[in-house]
Amino acid sequence: MENPQEKIGSLQRRGFWRDLQSLWQGLGLTWRHLFQARERRSPLHIADPNYFQQDTGVVTLTYPYESLPVPENGRYRLHNEIDDCIVCDLCAKICPVDCITIESVKATEEIGETSDGTKKRLYAPVFDIDLAKCCYCGLCTTVCPTDCLTMTKVYDFAEVDIKNMIYHFTDLTPEQAEEKKKLWADQQEAIAVAKAEAMKARQQQKGE
Structure with a gap:
């Protein structure tokens, strides 16, 4: 019968050689990688x-000096081409995280057309996208009727101040927005006065 001490010694020797073999394999792998590091993979x-x-x-890669190409249909930073926006509010309504804030002002004059020929009837004094809230689902770009809302290839736009993650898209300054609101209110008041006078004139004609 084998002596317990001899059995322990045998197990220790086998464990030592097994550990030595593992270390040697690891060292060989390290040297192989160092040898291969003379070359670099292309991005x-x-x-x-x-x-x-x-x-x-x-x-x-030596980022940010190098970067991998990104897919054409990737979902990254949102951009709104405000000249093509008709302020329909569909993007804000479908957004699951409410990261889009829109205010509109009705125009009293002809604004123009989008690049696809759609008539513009509303100004956008406020069109904010809070990319700190955005979940990059892409639903807003899907429902946009004029394709003015798109996702760009820009994926690295970290900020120290979270307020800088709010992107502002507007076609009016605050002063212009107040002016347009006043013009709309004045026009509606003039229309209401004209309707009231027309109604009064008809009632007088009936009374005669």
Whole structure:
């Protein structure tokens, strides 16, 4: 029968050689990677047919001097082309996190047309997108009738102050917005006065 002390010694020797073998394998792997680090992988898009052919070389990019290409249909920072916006409010209504704030002012004169020929009847004194709240679902871009709301390729827009994550898109200054509101109110008042006078004139004609 084997002596317990001899059995323990045998197990310790086997454990020592197993550990030594593991260390040697790890050292070999480290030296192999150091040898391969003489070359660098090219920053290829994952759709590139050569993407998986680069199985050696340094992977890490020197960001921000290098960056991987981003997909054309990726969902990143939102942008609103305000000249094409008809202020329909559909994007704000469909947003699941309420990150879009819109105020509108009705125009008393002809504003113009969007790039697709849609008539513009409203000004946007306020069109804010809070990208700190945005969940990048893309629903707002889907419902936009003039395709003025799009997601750009910009994905790195970190800010120290969270208030800087609110992006402002507007076609009026605050002073212009107040002026347009006053013009609309004056026009509506004039219309109401004209209607009242017309009604009074008709009643007088009936009385005669």
